[in-house]
Amino acid sequence: MLLRHTSTEMKERSALTVNPAKTCQPIGAMYAALGVHGCLPHSHGSQGCYAYHRSALTRHFKEPVVAATSAFTEGASVFGGQANLVQAIDNIFSVYNPDVIAVHTTCLSETIGDDVPQIFAKAKADGKVPDGKFLFHANTPSYVGSHVTGFASTTKAMVDYFAETNGHKTKTINLIPGYVEPSDMAEIRRIAETMGISTIMFPDTSKVLNGPLTGKYKMFPEGGVTVEELKQSGNSKGTIALGRTASLPAARALDAKCKVPCEILGLPLGLHGTDSFVDTLRRMAGVNVPDALNLERGQLVDSISDWHQYLYGKRVAIVGDPDQVLALTRFLVSLDMRPVHIVTGSPAGKKYVKSLQEAVAEVPEEVNIKVPGDMFLFHQWIKNDPVDLIIGNTYAKYIAKDEDIPLVRHGFPIYDRLGHSYFSTMGYRGALRLMEKLLDAILDRKDRDADDITMELVM
Amino acid sequence: MATGANKKPAEVRLDRQDPEKIKARLLAKYPPKVARKRAKQIVVNKVSADGEVPVISSNVRTVPGLMGQRGCCYAGCKGVVLGPTRDIINITHGPIGCGYYSWLTRRNQTDPDSSADGHNYIPYCFSTDMQDQEIIFGGEKKLKQAIQEAYDNFKPKAIAVFSTCPVGLIGDDVHAVCREMKAKLGINVFGFSCEGYKGVSQSAGHHIANNGIFKHVVGLDDTVKEGNYRINLLGEYNIGGDAFEIERLFERCGITLVSSYSGNASIDAFANSHTADLNLIMCHRSINYVAEMMETKFGVPWIKVNFIGAAATAKSLRKIAQYFDEQELTDIVEQVIAEEMPAVEAACADVRPRTEGKRAMLFVGGSRAHHYQELFAELGMKTLSAGYEFGHRDDYEGRKVLPDIKVDADSRNIEEMEITPDPERFKPRISEAKKAELEAKGLQFSAYDGMMTEMPDGTMVIDDLSQYETDQLIKMFKPDIFCAGIKEKYTVQKHGIPLKQLHSYDYGGPYAGFKGAINFYKEIDRMVSSRAWQYMRAPWQEHPELSATYAWE
Structure with missing residues (x-):
């Protein structure tokens, strides 16, 4: 047994987190910043932070993840990190020459109270920021929220620093995709483009963290939203924010700053999630839904009806980030599956819990929900009440192996499989792919468990 | 063949370019x-006749801003030195990230069933x-x-607490909480x-881990484990199963492993590791402190070994035999080497036509950038440039420079423990006369000559390499x-050049010992011969000119 000390006996824990289902803000900040074109994320803390974040993101994407650090020592922790950050800014522009540096704070620099805008002012006054180059920052203390909060705050910082308005609205729609894969961002944009809608998406990590191998290393790949686009986002007709926890703060900030009205939706994952996205896009842009998208939707509905017998009634345990978990839960319920143990590691608020409860209202049995919880609790629930399928990140494979339950990998991080960077789970096509993964897991298990007499050729 | 590593190669010219x-x-x-x-951190190597570098x-x-590896x-402390021990509950006291990122990512294998209680919290x-x-x-209440x-x-039988950045800043007294809960x-x-x-890198954490283990665990159990030739293996973290392969060789030779620090390790073994008769140091950087303290307090001498590379493995086994100086052990060590080497030599001969003359660069860790040069030498490959991520001058230039190293502000805040001989338990394992006799025969005690003394003249040694320098x-x-x-x-790899991870081994290994050498030969053969790097250009990029139209068009 891998997790040999996990027992079925549930004891109240108020102070000890065991096997977390979240990590800290700065990694989300780093991921979001990589979705700005020509941007170098910068961790204002000790070296360990950026080393850990770069390592984790690299393991997940199998791609270069560049970022810099203020490299705090004990001295900097006592006297403040201004000198380190000013020096870092000078070195970064001299040596690596990005268009933008995105600074995020850490528990260290937040605890000592470093004032990043003041340090930026000092760097500019000292002539360390060349003309045409940009700085922006987000406060991302590790002891508040989770990696999703860091992503949300950095996305909001893009608005705070760059969005402008000239009073003339364009036909463009802003898309805030949420904490999703590069492939998902590309798919979300493709759906809008299929409808003939001009978009600005931020952040956008497609073609940054799923780049090609050409023999030429580009520290700043071609993908990412440009600062010019971020400026223009203030003139857009409207904003669609996907996922409340990751995208709401930026959408609200843009509304407040530039009067760009916003719609806050769930992730376009699954049939209804995508329906809601497409319908909102259609209304906001004033366009018709093209046949191409109706075809994709029809194919998904067709497959749901074709394969319903294998999905119906299957009991599932889901662990992941709030926006993903909510969308997954809704999708599974729409397939007549039964999400019965649901955990997010990130705190997400009462409203979120209510949305989850509404999503499972029609599941014909009691559903365990814990927001925020950890994977130790999640495992104990599974031990006490086994399920047919687990959906979670790579760490869930230890539970899946111990309990001999099929696992569908979804979310962050996925350290041990190919796919998430290239094949989206968003939109109708993404839903089809997700269903394929669910069915593969369920049917492979059915084949494995079938005896010589009941083995089926056709399913 | 796998013997080339012993000789110091001639000067390397770095592709006929002027190193300066x-x-x-x-x-x-x-x-x-x-x-x-x-x-000052980029040096062209030059070894003088008397071994000066x-x-x-x-x-x-x-x-700040340069983007390095550290x-x-x-x-x-938590990730490297204490993480691989299976039966301590390691609680990270701080925000969630630090504990999260160090969760299972270093591939320290362990065999929980080799302890009677089967505890494994890894x-x-x-x-x-x-x-x-x-x-x-304040976080003391929550920690308690x-x-x-x-x-x-x-x-559990033990709980360790690791402080992260904010804990020190807000002044939680972690040690008082630990004493109270103990x-x-x-x-x-x-x-x-x-x-x-x-400190300035992981290195400070190694030192703190060594101090803590020595203060709180070593010496708690005086039970003498039965067996001949009782040793500890220090600075071997069982990544990819390295320690298992070394343990296999010890077992074959009849050498008794009292404790390893800290791959496949148990806190119970740390507690009586002071009863061993010899300490072997693999990774000098991360663990020499415990060896030094154990020698001062209990009289256990240490020697440097290296089980990376077949020749180095054979040499290290012979060093152990030389120390114990008993014919029976010497014979069995020679027999084991003789039995293990044919498979190694066959594997080496098989891959060498494809690896001979190829060129490597190694920038990693505090000992691996040195040790792995042995394996590349066995493959007939040249190391053009190497450096450590967090090594000190003694790891580069040898311990003879220790008296010359200036203690700066960043090192001064890492405790140097005052150790004195234990009044009851200090027992020199060998007499001064015997030690002198063994030294005369070439066995060096408390010695490490460092990476540079074994690298050819003209190679570039670069400390704390940056992303920019990597690219160049x-x-x-x-x-x-x-x-x-x-x-x-x-x-x-985006440049089209394969990178071998020497922290995680790219999820392969083991690479230590004789079987490990064979694994490494095969892996490097795969990497330098991979077809993948040939596919970077499409046919139309190779021949961009338009072709003539077909006749029927």
Whole structure:
């Protein structure tokens, strides 16, 4: 047994987190910043932070993840990190020459109270920021929220620093995709483009963290939203924010700053999630839904009806980030599956819990929900009440192996499989792919468990 | 054949380029102050007749913004040294990230069934997940409660607490909490003040881990484990099963492993490791402190070994035999080497036509960049350039420079423990006369000659390599293989050059010992011969000219 000390006996824990289902803000900040074109994320803390974040993101994407650090020592922790950050800014522009540096704070620099805008002012006054180059920052203390909060705050910082308005609205729609894969961002944009809608998406990590191998290393790949686009986002007709926890703060900030009205939706994952996205896009842009998208939707509905017998009634345990978990839960319920143990590691608020409860209202049995919880609790629930399928990140494979339950990998991080960077789970096509993964897991298990007499050729 | 590693190769010319010009190019883009600092960390190797090498600045602060490889003090303490021990509950006291990132990512294999109680907490991550209210009002209360809950849920025999950056800043007294809970629970509870900002790299954390283990665990159990030739293996972390392969060889030779630090290790073994008769040091950087302290307090001498490379493995086994100086052991060691080597030589001969003459660069760790040069030499490959991520001058130039190393502000805040001989238990394992006799025969005690003394003249030794320098080296030399870690892996591979991870082994291994050498030969053969690198250009990019139209068009 891998997790040999996990027992079925549930004891109240108020102070000890065991096997977390979240990590800290700065990694989300780093991921979001990589979705700005020509941007170098910068961790204002000790070296360990950026080393850990770069390592984790690299393991997940199998791609270069560049970022810099203020490299705090004990001295900097006592006297403040201004000198380190000013020096870092000078070195970064001299040596690596990005268009933008995105600074995020850490528990260290937040605890000592470093004032990043003041340090930026000092760097500019000292002539360390060349003309045409940009700085922006987000406060991302590790002891508040989770990696999703860091992503949300950095996305909001893009608005705070760059969005402008000239009073003339364009036909463009802003898309805030949420904490999703590069492939998902590309798919979300493709759906809008299929409808003939001009978009600005931020952040956008497609073609940054799923780049090609050409023999030429580009520290700043071609993908990412440009600062010019971020400026223009203030003139857009409207904003669609996907996922409340990751995208709401930026959408609200843009509304407040530039009067760009916003719609806050769930992730376009699954049939209804995508329906809601497409319908909102259609209304906001004033366009018709093209046949191409109706075809994709029809194919998904067709497959749901074709394969319903294998999905119906299957009991599932889901662990992941709030926006993903909510969308997954809704999708599974729409397939007549039964999400019965649901955990997010990130705190997400009462409203979120209510949305989850509404999503499972029609599941014909009691559903365990814990927001925020950890994977130790999640495992104990599974031990006490086994399920047919687990959906979670790579760490869930230890539970899946111990309990001999099929696992569908979804979310962050996925350290041990190919796919998430290239094949989206968003939109109708993404839903089809997700269903394929669910069915593969369920049917492979059915084949494995079938005896010589009941083995089926056709399913 | 696998014997080439013993001889020091002739001067390397670095592709006929002038090393000083290369150095100038590496520094060209840096602001002047940065260039001056980095110039002292980039050295063209030259070994004099009496074994002197140039001075290299190392274990100094990383320049902010340069993008290097280093991690933090916590990573060195919790991640590297204590992480591989299976039966201690390691609680990270701090926000969630530090514990999360060090959860299972270092591939320290362990065999829980080799301890009677079967405890294994390595697949778990324990954290106090500090929130803002603890940052404001202090985290001691939550830590106390977390230790209690760990005890209630798991009933471990030991709990260790690791402080992260904010803990030191807000002034939580982790050690007082540990003492209180130790008294309350009746199990060993101890803390490490390994806040990430301490020191200049992981190295500070290694030292703090060594101090803590020595203070709180070593010497708690005087039971003498039965067996002949009783040794400890220090600085071997069982990544990819390295320690298992070394243990296999010890077993074959009849050598008794009392404790390893800390791959496949148990806290029970640490507790009586002071009863061993010899300490073997693999990774000098991370663990020499425990060896030094154990020698001073208990009289256990140490020698440097290296089980990376077949020739190095044979040499290390012979060193152990030389120390114990008994014919029976010498014979069996020779027999084991003789039995193991044919398979190694066959594997080497098989791959060598494809690896011979290929060129490697190694920038990793505090010993691996040195040790792995042995394996490349066995493959007939040249090391053009190497350097450590967090090594000190003694790891580069040898321990003879220790008296010359200036203690700076960043090192001064890492405790140097005052150790004196234990009044009852200090027992020199060999007499001074015997020691002198063995030294006369070439066995060196408490000695490590460092990486540079074994590298050819003309090679470049670079400490704390930056991303920019990595890029420049690759563009200038186009090495056949580059060795570093996960953060560097894909930036290098985007250039079309394979990168072998020498922290995680790219999820392969073991590479230690004889079987490990064979694995490594095959792996390097695969990497330098991979077809993948041929596919980077499409046919139409190779021949962009338009073809003629077909006749029927």
